[in-house]
Amino acid sequence: MVNKQSSVVVGEQMLTVEQVVAVARQQSSAQLADSEAFNQRVDKGAAFLARYLENDGIIYGVTTGYGDSCTVTVPEQLVRELPLHLTRYHGCGLGEYLSPEQTRAVLLTRLNSLAYGKSGVRRELLQGITRLLQNNWLPLIPAEGSVGASGDLTPLSYIGAALVGERDLLVEGTQQKAADVYRRAGVKPLTLAPKEGLAIMNGTSVMTALACLAFSRAEYLTRLCSRITSMASLAMLGNREHFDPRLFAVKPHAGQQQIAQWIWQDLSPGKAEKVGPRLQDRYSIRCAPHVIGVLRDALGWMRRDIENELNSANDNPIIDADEEVVLHGGHFYGGHIAFVMDSMKNAVANLADLMDRQMALLVDSRFNHGLAQNLSGTLGERAAINHGLKAVQIGVSAWTAEALKLTMPASVFSRSTECHNQDKVSMGTIAARDCLRVLQLTEQVAAGLLMSVAQATELRGRSGELDSATYSAELRDTLQDIRAHSAFIDEDRMLEHELRALTEAVQQQQVRACQ
Structure with a gap:
């Protein structure tokens, strides 16, 4: 309402x-x-x-x-x-x-x-x-x-x-x-x-409107992916020192520093037990601020260009009543929005790829440092017939692949049309629609990974390796949001509706993320 x-x-x-x-x-x-x-x-x-x-x-x-x-x-x-x-x-x-x-x-x-x-x-x-x-x-x-x-x-x-x-x-x-x-x-x-x-x-109002909606979703994903990375690092007993502010002080990309700071706060001493004997974690954990930070830094100029277009007269001709002139031009050309959307979908697809890699580590017992294969919650002889998140990982891989496939810039496919009057066009609306599809796919990937990190941290808790009471309040809030839509997976069950509910929660920004 x-x-x-x-x-x-x-x-x-x-x-x-x-x-x-x-x-x-x-x-x-x-x-x-x-x-x-x-x-x-x-x-x-x-x-x-x-x-x-x-x-x-x-x-x-x-x-x-x-x-x-x-x-x-x-x-x-x-x-x-x-x-x-x-x-x-x-x-x-x-x-x-x-x-x-x-x-x-x-x-x-x-x-x-x-x-x-x-x-x-x-x-x-x-x-x-x-x-x-x-x-x-x-x-x-x-x-x-x-x-x-x-x-x-x-x-x-x-x-x-x-x-x-x-x-x-x-x-x-x-x-x-x-x-x-x-x-x-x-x-x-x-x-x-x-x-x-x-x-x-x-x-340019269709492409610009879609760009506004895309911006909001992309901005939220930078915060959600940071929170997910914290939880993935925790679940795999990772090395929190990868996010130390002193480390990021020497590479001063502001967005990258912000991502690292968020993860550091989630995992900082006093909020969670110091875990992780490894000197270096794999790139999808260790370099997460460097991946997410690209989009976080780009949001500044993306907002500038979207809001400039939003607050402009962008038809033709322009009627200047003060000067009493009619000005014929081309303000209907959506080049700025096209470039924002082409750039955004590239950066967002990289978030999907990052999360896909994080999930691949979580479900594989060769790389997840002691977690069950496919994060199955079943013990005893019934473990032989239960497969945990095996199929969800396949789905995450499929959604990621489709997102990556859509990163070809739309703006480079200008076509001469309308008897060669419109002989150079922006393709901005196609770029915006592509970006929204990449966002949808990435949000689905996030839903799969949210389910996985919740499962993984709970498995660590059941084994006594982690105590949820020592988690930061922020991590506990996010786990609570996940569990509102998806319970711990013991026996195999259909997960489609839980994934849809989690995806919708992500799209409505109802899963608490870094702030």
Whole structure:
């Protein structure tokens, strides 16, 4: 449910990744600014555009056709029909629909860009998008069909169509005709002004919204992987000195230092018994800060570029009412988001690979320093027929392999399209979708490893090698979160539903991680 006490006001502040995520997850509501300054800014742009057209001004996509058809002059009597045609002929998306969470993020992101006041739209249009958000009337937006320059034309056309009462909405979990929803609510569909179809569609708001959601998940994974590494090190009687702050002081990557500090705190003397006779553990334990730290350090510039895009006017043309000029350019190009998403999916996949290696050590009696093969909890003669986490380790390997396969940068696959008008495109939305898939796979890997480290530490406790009472409170909290979804594995049982529950807990950030 939406937290009524928490509201994101669009049009008077720079939005953050966290605010987009909060609205997407219905932890905050969204409202449109209603100050005199905001209203004047938006009205001024729409009024200038109207005057410009009255004086026979030529504007791409308003008095001309679209794309390579920009040389085609639209007769004056047809100018007002043109935006509706734009939304209609782009109604050709395919693939799965964006999730409700993703759709809310897209709506807020597009609203924020248009509220910048440089797109020449009326307040009525902004109010229409706000109404969709506030009523949770969600356009069904197919995920596939954008090349990421000329913006997210096809997916954003589904917002434009929803505003005029066409296509379908998801309302209270059911697919309904937009026209029927409006009629029942007594709401009059919007009639698009000449530039408004283009303003809605000609931007980067789908890829940017998905990037906001991806950022939140990736940031959490850096903290969760740190906690998992602590538990894996503990379970394998590792050498905590690998995370000594004095060691990391001489290699000053801030994110890497933060990861090492988190693990050191989890394992610091006085919080757990000093264990681990080995001088050096294997790389997947010893070098975990160096792997996780890459993503942790990259998050700074990733946030910068995502939030710059989020808080920009990114359609074409730009309407500058202060200077009274129409500026034709290419702000719909999603290159920055494409690069962030291509980079993020690479760094996240490396977390999957790290966790896959940690699990491979845990389940193998040749490398896990005395733990049972496959972490089986069965003793006596029945141990012969029980296999513990053997199949889960195979699944983790499969999910990791798929994640690694998807790390090829999407942005290098630009294709010339639309009669060679869009001859260099960003592929930003494909990169964002790829990144979300890599995150999903990595979260599944994390679920498998969470199950494994909980099993391993409990096995050590049952053998008397570790005393859970000496663990840090933070580690005990995480173990408690795991056990809320998956019990100790003694006799073999089906684990799919427990893995799904753990994966969802990871995605909802309900497993306590390093802070």
